[in-house]
Amino acid sequence: MSFPDLYQQYRQMTDHRILMSFKGVFAQPAIVEMASALRGKVASRTNQTMVMKRIFAIFVELSQNILFYSAETEKDEDGKDNGVGILIVSEMDDRYCVSSGNLIYTSRVEGMRKKCDIVSAMTKDELKVYYNEQRKLPRSSESKGAGLGLIDMARKSEYPIEYGFTPFNDELSFYMLSVYISKGQEQ
Amino acid sequence: MIYNMMLERTKTTPGVTTHVEDGIVEIEGEFYPEDAVAFFTPISEWLSAFMAEEKRFLTVHIRLTYFNTSASKCVMDLFDQLQSYHYVSGGAVETYWHYQEDDEDILEQGKEMIDGMDMKIFFMPYSV
Numbered sequence: 001m002s003f004p005d006l007y008q009q010y011r012q013m014t015d016h017r018i019l020m021s022f023k024g025v026f027a028q029p030a031i032v033e034m035a036s037a038l039r040g041k042v043a044s045r046t047n048q049t050m051v052m053k054r055i056f057a058i059f060v061e062l063s064q065n066i067l068f069y070s071a072e073t074e075k076d077e078d079g080k081d082n083g084v085g086i087l088i089v090s091e092m093d094d095r096y097c098v099s100s101g102n103l104i105y106t107s108r109v110e111g112m113r114k115k116c117d118i119v120s121a122m123t124k125d126e127l128k129v130y131y132n133e134q135r136k137l138p139r140s141s142e143s144k145g146a147g148l149g150l151i152d153m154a155r156k157s158e159y160p161i162e163y164g165f166t167p168f169n170d171e172l173s174f175y176m177l178s179v180y181i182s183k184g185q186e187q
Numbered sequence: 188m189i190y191n192m193m194l195e196r197t198k199t200t201p202g203v204t205t206h207v208e209d210g211i212v213e214i215e216g217e218f219y220p221e222d223a224v225a226f227f228t229p230i231s232e233w234l235s236a237f238m239a240e241e242k243r244f245l246t247v248h249i250r251l252t253y254f255n256t257s258a259s260k261c262v263m264d265l266f267d268q269l270q271s272y273h274y275v276s277g278g279a280v281e282t283y284w285h286y287q288e289d290d291e292d293i294l295e296q297g298k299e300m301i302d303g304m305d306m307k308i309f310f311m312p313y314s315v
Contacts, residue, residue: 028199032199049290050290053290053292057253061255064219064257067221135263148257156292
């Protein structure tokens, strides 16, 4: 068959109100173009500055997470490694959802889960304190933003972050993270 | 006198302009490059040179409409650098943090960054 599941996928994505979806290499130029296109799409749906800005910010943060930290990478023309993953932005009745997925080494799952557990259990005030503490820490080779991304996204969202891990093969697991942005009151 | 610096704004890096004779630095745009530290290093080096050689009053205008978490650490480092100049030379820095009037996140970020510092900062809303 020359069109494997193509219509079915299209139908499904339409039904799920997918604004944007991408699976592949998250190189910086591609992220910039997608983020810009997303900004336009959201702007046509809302007049609220903060809704637009926060979706944009979360999209960039999740995309760059894939770029830097996915265990699955591809080399570009310059020989630089770029992460591979999947990112989906969808619309619901009362909110937008930005979800990302990528492979990580299974040995990192427990550490990541703990980080997510801590952040998702915090109140807004606790997140603020934690964020500003973490921002003072020096950068490490493992994290360009000293692990600030997750905390920042949780602060921008009115809902708890959702996350999960599922085994992929002997050494890799699939890491999923969803962040929601409320549509709020249209003006 | 040290040279002026002029960086064109790109989609992911802010434009940077300096006026040595008036002691003014302007940073304006979006800030989420792949490597925020590499972008920001020449700026902090320019500031170090100004502070060491010019030793004059410095006015910094920051008008960032978006920065990612990695870039936010660079902005924090910038504040640390300004604070220490202010401290060492006694009140020689004024910072203007410009934000879109309904952008509560950018305003909040600026406030949190200067929390605990005693240099002069002015929050300047603008409308689009």
